[in-house]
Amino acid sequence: MDDSRVVTPPYLAGPLRLFPFTGLMLSPSRIGDPSSARAFARPYRDVSARLVSWEDKGFVRHDDSPAVYLHEYTSGGITIRGLVGALDISHRARRAAERVVFPHEGVHPGQADELADRMDEMKMHPAPILLVHRGPQQLRTLLAGVMATPTYQDYTDRAGQRHRIWAIRDAETLAGLDASLAGSRAMIADGHHRYAAYLRLQHDHPGGPADHGLAMLVDQDDTPLYMGAIHRVLAGTTLQELEAAAASIGARWRPCTATEAIAALGPTTLVATDGESWGILDIEVPRRRASIEIVHERLVPALASPPHRVTYHHSLDDALTHVSPGTGVALLLPALDFDLVLRVVAAGRLLPEKATSFQPKPSVGVLIRSLSDE
Structure with a gap:
């Protein structure tokens, strides 16, 4: 099996x-x-x-x-x-x-x-x-x-x-x-x-x-x-590769500081870091859809090489302990809105694995x- x-x-x-x-x-x-x-x-x-x-x-x-x-x-x-x-x-x-x-x-x-x-x-x-x-x-x-x-x-x-x-x-x-x-x-x-x-x-x-x-x-x-977010670490992926993938799907990449990145995180704004450099990723999210769906349906498949593995982390600090330049990228995601999740399931769709954490x-x-x- x-x-x-x-x-x-x-x-x-x-x-x-x-x-x-x-x-x-x-x-x-x-x-x-x-x-x-x-x-x-x-x-x-x-x-x-x-x-x-x-x-x-x-x-x-x-x-x-x-x-x-x-x-x-x-x-x-x-x-x-x-x-x-x-x-x-x-x-x-x-x-x-x-x-x-x-x-x-x-x-x-x-x-x-x-x-x-x-x-x-x-x-x-x-x-x-x-x-x-x-x-x-x-x-x-x-x-x-x-x-x-x-x-x-x-x-x-x-x-x-x-x-x-x-x-x-x-x-x-x-x-x-x-x-x-x-x-x-x-x-x-x-x-x-x-x-x-x-x-x-x-x-x-x-x-x-x-x-x-x-x-x-x-x-x-x-x-x-x-409802908390669950962040991703893309092992083996670099910020340059993620930036190129973002450009290929029409998303906008902006280099920034860690403080600017965390403040910008939102429904259509993701954050990526290798633990040293930081970037803001503005993506287009269709109505009644969630950014996490776009990440797994379009962004990750657009990478020149797939990640060696994807791991899941409930906090920024935990995600950061698993990345460093050249080893991987932490992709930080916003927490989902409950009504949005209801709309997704009512439409007959499923969210990607570990999309949100209920606590x-x-x-x-x-x-x-x-x-x-x-």
Whole structure:
């Protein structure tokens, strides 16, 4: 199998539904602790037994009954709130109008298959995929009522994230959730390969626990996730080669200082540096398209020689540690606008791999779904 190829994962058909599940939770003293990752390490078939052992030691607990959870977490001064439940993945969309969950980037089939095999061995979804949508007022009103009740859990984990959780179990409120979400559409913010793995497992084992996948649904208009850029380092490329490629596609190159470059970064303005020299790259971006699309569709293919490799970096400082004159070029990109990403996916397109970073993500272990419990 060619693991380098990228494919579009299947689309789900509506309505968008989150079902109750029996939450499995690490103790607060274990959440955010890097050593806790060993609970989900190889051999994956032993993970369930490993967590049972942890449960005996008080490190893990099962909820008493199924629920859809409202999970609020605060990290670095940003508060995010979302519904966590078992997403119905049992129906595939046959027409564009039926689609309710939209990926914004493709997946590598080999990586998705590996994750599916791992989940199948573990009989577990260790963490929810992250979905974002624009929630209706009806849903916000309902959740305001939930938040007026006592929390199910309230703690700060080892990584400094504060978590507040409400367990939604009563039939009337759950029915209200179904009604509020019936017309919603969501985009995958994080977890594309796990989403694809869910779908493969559902295809292989329909009619059981695999008909659902653990997901967290965040209202971007209520508690918005921060959208950061992911920069590129083009190994083996020089600034002169990049400037020539830019000219060949009608873009304008301007030498500048580092300060001028960072200040100029914008939707149609990119920055390039080899760590010593800097340049501003003004590119033409058609309406309803993103600059990152032009980079991968036109600019990089226009290079006289392709990069030895392309690496991805979430910060300027990290990108700069990987370049020096003659070894490569850091191509700094602007953060994408949420509405622009929505327009891209609504048009049936995907963004290039690692186009944007949604932050902050919740610590692992707050809510886990055990397929053995179902």
